[in-house]
Each structure stands twice: as structure tokens, then as C-alpha cells.
Amino acid sequence: MFEWVANPAGWAALVTLSAMEIVxxxxxxxxxxVLVSKLPRDQAERARRIGLLLALVFRVLLLFALTAIMRLTEPVFTIFGNGFSWRDIILIVGGAFLIAKATHEIHAEMEGPGESERRGAAPGAFTAAVAQITVIDLVFSVDSIVTAIGMAQDVSIMIIAVVIAMAVMYAASGPVSRFIAHHPTTKMLALAFLILIGVSLVAEGGEIHIPRGYIYSAMAFAAAVEAINVMAGRKRRKHAGGRGEA
Known part of the structure; x- marks a missing residue:
């Protein structure tokens, strides 16, 4: 199972796959x-940990069901000459869910907090957040594992790459969650990202391939512009505070 350890090609596959899984x-x-940003701090941290743990569990379980995963890519029905597999269906449904969820959140942000939000998180908010994270974890896990199968042949390499990627995701998710919670404008940008990701998933399910590099480049550029806006806002507030004290 670990014969690849003595083979440089095995290490190259591990590094490449780990980088791809992180992306x-x-x-x-x-x-x-975005989901945990509306929860109280203690619940947000718990939901974040549960969400990432579920993502890891789904990915590892799917890796041990490689035969079933490969069958997910086989067409189950045809529409206008285009075959749709279970993977396509999962991507389309998951993408549509992302678009609907992000649109709903954008509408809520535009309308302002409702009465329940002003009083605090609703009693079922934590359960609803975990349930939604679970659904999307499954969608992203299927996409991730199908990609992994295409890039590596050894299950142990895939599992190690997934664990490495999940460790990086866990380390990054905390700062990202806190940043989005503290800067409302970045939440709107993140929601726009989710719509973009949802559209790409639906397109992928419909056999229309949108190179991920284009999507992530656009996201990186928008995030860089928003980071500049946040830093400029801090400097303006700092200067305004200094003038007020003078």
C-alpha cells in the first residue's frame, strides 16, 4: 500500500494532489x-469544527468506496443526447442550492437584520447551519474525490492528500470566518463568490467545463481589491480618530 514512498513519482503525486485538494x-x-458568521462565537466555532470534520469523514469514506464513486460517473439517463450521471445530478443540485442560499443571504443583507436576528440567533440556527454544511460537504467531497481518482492511483496517497488539505482548511477557516464576521462588506463578496461557485457546479453537471483557474483568479483579484478597501478604511478611521483627539 505504501510502495510509493520509495518512488519519487509517488511523492510528486502526493504534493500535486495535496495542492489540488487545498485549492x-x-x-x-x-x-x-459565511454560514457560521451569523452564529454566536461559541456556536460558530463548534459548527466550523463539525463542518470540517464531516468534510474529512465524507472524503475518506468516499475514497474507500472507489468502485461506487466510479459508477457515479456513468450516465443514468439522457436528455437531448446528453447523458447525466449521479455525479452530474449531485453537482447540479448542490450548485443550485449554493445559488439559492447565497441569493437569500444577499437579500437578507440588503433588507437589514430581522427581529429574530436583532434578538440573537434563532434556537434552530446551529442545527440548520450544520445541516446545510453537511449537504455542501457531500457535494464538494464527490467533486474532490472524483478529481483525486483522476490524478492518483494509490488510495494511501489520496487519503494523505485529503488529510493534509483538511488540516490547511481547518487552519485557514478560523481567520477567514472571523474576518468575514468583522467586515460586513467582505461577507457580501463571499456570497458573490458562492453564486459564482454554484454556477460553475451547475455548468459542470451539465457537461459545460469552466476552468477553475478562471474562477479562482477572479476570486483572488476581487479579494485583493476588497483587502485594499479594508486597509484604506482602517487608515481613514485612524486618521479621523487622530484629528478628533487633536
């Missing part, structure tokens, strides 16, 4: 960060 995990981190 694919960005979508998951953004979604979890």
Missing part, C-alpha cells in the same frame, strides 16, 4: 465561513 477546499471554507 478545491477554498469553496468549502468560504461557504462554512
Amino acid at each position: 478545491l477546499g477554498i469553496d468549502n471554507v468560504v461557504f462554512i465561513s
